[in-house]
Amino acid sequence: MKKRMFIAFLLVFALCFSFAGCGGGAAESGLTTFRIGTTTDIDSLNPLVSYMQLGAEVFMLVYDPLVRYDENYEPTASLAESWTISDDQLTWTFKLKEGVLWHDGEPFTSEDVKYTYELILDSGLGYMYSSYPTGITTIECPDASTVVMTTDSPKANMLMNTTPILPKHIWEAIPAEEMETYPNDAMIGTGPFKFDSSSEGVLKLVKNSEYFGTAAIVDEYVFVSYDNSDTLAQSLSLGEIDAVIGLNSAQKAQVEKDGNIAVISGSVPGFTQIGINCWEDPASKGHPALKDKAIRQAMDCAIDKQKLIDMAYGGEGEVGTTLVNNGDFWHYEPGQEFRGYDVVKGNFLLDAAGYVDVDGDGIREDKAGGKMQFKLISIGDNTEEVKAGQMITADCREIGIDIKTETMDDGALYDLIIAGSYDMFIWGWGADVDPTVIMQLLTTDQIGANNEPGFSNAEYDRLFYEQQKIMDKTERQNMVFIVQKIAYEEAPYIILVYDRNIQAIRKDKWTNFKQIPDNGGFFYNMTFDNYMKISPVE
Numbered sequence: 355m356k357k358r359m360f361i362a363f364l365l366v367f368a369l370c371f372s373f374a375g376c377g378g379g380a381a382e383s384g385l386t387t388f389r390i391g392t393t394t395d396i397d398s399l400n401p402l403v404s405y406m407q408l409g410a411e412v413f414m415l416v417y418d419p420l421v422r423y424d425e426n427y428e429p430t431a432s433l434a435e436s437w438t439i440s441d442d443q444l445t446w447t448f449k450l451k452e453g454v455l456w457h458d459g460e461p462f463t464s465e466d467v468k469y470t471y472e473l474i475l476d477s478g479l480g481y482m483y484s485s486y487p488t489g490i491t492t493i494e495c496p497d498a499s500t501v502v503m504t505t506d507s508p509k510a511n512m513l514m515n516t517t518p519i520l521p522k523h524i525w526e527a528i529p530a531e532e533m534e535t536y537p538n539d540a541m542i543g544t545g546p547f548k549f550d551s552s553s554e555g556v557l558k559l560v561k562n563s564e565y566f567g568t569a570a571i572v573d574e575y576v577f578v579s580y581d582n583s584d585t586l587a588q589s590l591s592l593g594e595i596d597a598v599i600g601l602n603s604a605q606k607a608q609v610e611k612d613g614n615i616a617v618i619s620g621s622v623p624g625f626t627q628i629g630i631n632c633w634e635d636p637a638s639k640g641h642p643a644l645k646d647k648a649i650r651q652a653m654d655c656a657i658d659k660q661k662l663i664d665m666a667y668g669g670e671g672e673v674g675t676t677l678v679n680n681g682d683f684w685h686y687e688p689g690q691e692f693r694g695y696d697v698v699k700g701n702f703l704l705d706a707a708g709y710v711d712v713d714g715d716g717i718r719e720d721k722a723g724g725k726m727q728f729k730l731i732s733i734g735d736n737t738e739e740v741k742a743g744q745m746i747t748a749d750c751r752e753i754g755i756d757i758k759t760e761t762m763d764d765g766a767l768y769d770l771i772i773a774g775s776y777d778m779f780i781w782g783w784g785a786d787v788d789p790t791v792i793m794q795l796l797t798t799d800q801i802g803a804n805n806e807p808g809f810s811n812a813e814y815d816r817l818f819y820e821q822q823k824i825m826d827k828t829e830r831q832n833m834v835f836i837v838q839k840i841a842y843e844e845a846p847y848i849i850l851v852y853d854r855n856i857q858a859i860r861k862d863k864w865t866n867f868k869q870i871p872d873n874g875g876f877f878y879n880m881t882f883d884n885y886m887k888i889s890p891v892e
Contacts, residue, residue: 385573386890388864389595390877391586395555395579400538401518402479407784407878408577410482410516414882415559415575417518417543420448420467420501425870425883427787429513432567433462433544434501443508443825450499454566456521457542457549464495469522471503479533481804485794486515489822507823510830514788516880518543546570546886555579571866571889581735590615590858597864599877601856602738603668614862619854620875621681623785624792625674626739628653628730628746628848629771630778633801633808638774641728643720648707649755650845654693655700656753657746659850666741667851674849676838677792681873684789684831686838700753711754718754727756728777731770734761739780742850746780771806779806782853787880789834793818796841807846814840865891 398404401413420434434448454462471487474480492504505512521542528536541549546567547559557577561570578595580586587605590598591612601609610617630650631640643649659673675692678685693699709718709726718726730746732739740761747757757778770776785792794800797818798810817837824830841847857876859867866887870879877884 386571387574387576388572388597388888389576389578391578391580391589391595391598393580393583393586393600396552396557396577398538399541399549399552400534400536401483401520402474402477402536403481403534405481410784411878412557412559412577413518413543414516414545415547415885416541416545416549417520418545419516419518421513421515423516423787423881425881427871427880433467433519437513439512444505446503446505446509446512448501448503450501451566452499454544455564456523456544457562458521458524460521460523461498462519462521462544463498464501465498466519466522467501468493468495469526470517470520473520473525473533474517477530477533480517483517485788485790486511486517488790508825510822510825510827511788511790514786514790516786546882547575550574568886570886572885575885590860593860593863597857597859597876599855599857599875601858603670603856606668606670606856606858609858614860615858616861616867617856617858618869618876619670619856620869620879621672621679621873622853622855622875622878623679623682623787623880624783624853625677625679625785625849626671626742626780626782626851626853627674628778628780628850629806630846630848631774631776631807632844632846633774634810635774635801635808638808639776640774641777642722643726644728644777646707647844648703649709649726650848651693652700652703652707652753653750653755654845654848655696655703656749656755657848657850658695658749660695662742662745663851666738666745670854670856671851672854674852676842676849677796677847678789678834678838679785679852682789684834686835686842688839688842691839691843697752704753704755709754716751716754717756725756726754727758729758729760731760731762731767731776731779733764733767733781735763743780772802774808780850781806784878790818790822793834793837793841796846809841809844809846811840811844814844859888861891863891864888 392408394408396408396412397406418433421429422432424430433450435451437448439446450464456462471493474484475487489505489509490503491506494502524542546562546565548562550558550560559575561573583602583605586598587601587609589595606617609615630644631638632645663671675688676686712719720726730743732743743759747759750757767779795804796809798815801808817833821830821833855875855878859876866889867876867884870881870883
């Protein structure tokens with residue numbers, strides 16, 4: 355571990371010389387460079403296969419969607435200049451901005467939009483964006499600056515869509531069987547920043563001087579990946595980088611002592627959860643007892659989530675319940691079905707379901723006569739989740755369930771999840787403004803992809819697809835609530851924490867940035883506002 359820290363530190367040290375001046379601001383070249391430190395590297399430069407939050411952030415700067423979110427999460431023009439919808443709410447006409455160029459100088463046209471949407475619809479790729487085109491049946495391009503989309507029913511989330519538009523002239527040359535492995539190491543977009551380079555945990559973007567919109571102030575953004583968050587915090591304090599994403603609570607307290615640094619704990623859409631293998635397929639290698647929702651509900655009652663947040667996460671988070679974050683318009687707050695921390699209720703649920711401790715050793719037997727022992731996997735370099743796993747083990751012992759913890763890297767865990775070769779795991783998901791994105795995770799057609807628990811419920815599926823057709827926002831909200839209620843009742847996920855992302859910027863060097871929304875992040879907030887407006891202190 356020390357070697358990995360040392361390598362990360364040397365990497366930052368080298369950057370200070372290769373980019374003419376540590377800590378950003380105006381370099382000798384006259385360019386302004388803003389360096390952002392993270393604890394994760396981009397998983398892929400290909401938007402069709404990336405599933406990490408940093409990837410979405412980079413794609414947002416390099417590519418443009420038809421419509422972006424403004425700081426109030428209202429749709430605002432991007433590649434689409436305007437749009438109209440037919441009286442029957444089935445046909446959308448988008449007028450595109452003219453004179454837009456791809457980063458390689460080729461003109462952007464309506465054919466690029468048609469190609470991108472049809473590629474995602476036909477290939478099943480684009481994990482972060484696949485829910486957006488759902489329901490679109492035909493796409494026509496009457497001219498180079500007009501796109502007409504027809505849907506099979508009203509589509510409530512048509513404008514809640516951040517799909518990055520790809521250049522047809524590049525991607526159409528890639529064979530279908532190679533799309534998933536295409537490195538996209540040139541990354542040509544229309545966005546406000548151009549891709550420059552990516553290697554050894556350093557990704558650089560440079561300003562697009564021919565951008566069709568208002569130009570950014572910063573000339574270069576450099577994302578630097580660290581193996582260790584202590585070194586990340588240290589580099590910020592030393593002025594070697596300008597901002598950080600993803601500190602933990604201990605580092606937050608350390609950095610807050612520096613009056614030159616603005617530190618926030620921003621609410622970000624998403625959560626950390628226990629995923630429970632309830633896949634009915636014979637290929638599943640999870641413990642069969644976990645298919646009984648009574649066990650899943652009992653464990654939810656046994657876990658003291660507030661204590662877990664206080665001790666494992668340093669108080670940085672809020673108790674999780676349903677799929678959409680609390681405070682969000684789409685969040686369903688459980689009523690009388692609410693499962694708070696209640697060991698008595700957890701024991702009652704197991705007793706009522708017929709799980710008893712036959713031999714008096716403190717561990718219940720399942721209905722096949724075996725011990726109720728489950729393996730819980732967490733990612734080894736995530737100290738918060740490892741600590742959470744240890745606390746969950748102690749909590750579940752109080753209801754007669756024996757949890758064995760194991761750690762591994764995220765790649766190994768992902769492989770086990772896809773194969774259904776696990777009992778339970780701790781991981782997290784980022785979400786979006788549109789509730790469709792996060793609720794889609796538990797649909798039957800996502801089994802083997804994003805539906806990690808292998809959960810399948812016909813009513814959940816039906817209502818999930820139905821809510822996308824409801825144009826009245828309040829009526830749609832009611833159905834979104836029912837979808838979340840089903841997931842809460844069935845408990846394929848035990849949602850532990852609504853996460854906060856601790857971020858910081860050196861305010862002695864930079865200005866014109868803010869939290870979006872008021873309690874959100876500087877970054878990872880689904881807008882590019884801060885990237886476009888941040889400017890050096892005079």
